[in-house]
Amino acid sequence: MGCTLVAAFFPLVFLYTSVAYSEPLLLFLSLSLWLLYLRGSVAWASLLLAIASVTRPYGILFGLPVVIDLLAKKRFTSLAYLALPAASILAWLYYSYHVTGDWIASHTAQVTFWNNGENWLQGFIIPFLRGGDVYAIENNHPLLTLTLFMVSIFALLVLLTFESDWRLGVMSSVLYLAIILLAGPPQ
DSSP: OOOHHHHHTOOHHHHSSSSOOHHHHHHHHHHHHHHHHTTTOOOHHHHHHHHHHHHHHGGGGGGGHHHHHHHHHTTTGGGGHHHHHHHHHHHHHHHHHHHHHHHHHHHHHHHIIIIOOOOOOOIHHHHHTTTOOOOOTTOOHHHHHEEEEEHHHHHHHHHHHHHHHHHHHHHHHHHHHHHHHHSSOOO
């Protein structure tokens, strides 16, 4: 009973349960848009893709399997529905410019405040392959090993996605490469 009370009133519990994160919403939108698309409702899937695109910066990538499948099935007229997600991104970029004077304000803020412009490729992968210093964790071998293990496991999961659905495999591969090339290394 005492452990439950300590865990329930631990300060970090209040921090992480009182902040609204957008990842659950993005997961719901991405799964729903794929289900609606598979059931033949491209219009509703495009609406959910538009919402996912402004929910998280990489939300537009969830439209990649839809585009690939529409092109593979030669359903070129259905591609017109994807103008809605493109318009939502353009509207968001215009809003960012109108409010801050920077078209990509959210990206600028992330680079400025979170990873100081370094990315995984520059700050981690290339130095590791060369046998050189790997940013701030060069002396922390367990963390380095864990990070490489997690990146490898995620790569394996991306490859296994191709067995389930090749369109989702392509989207997972693009998302994985975007994270590796654009996201910053752990601080």
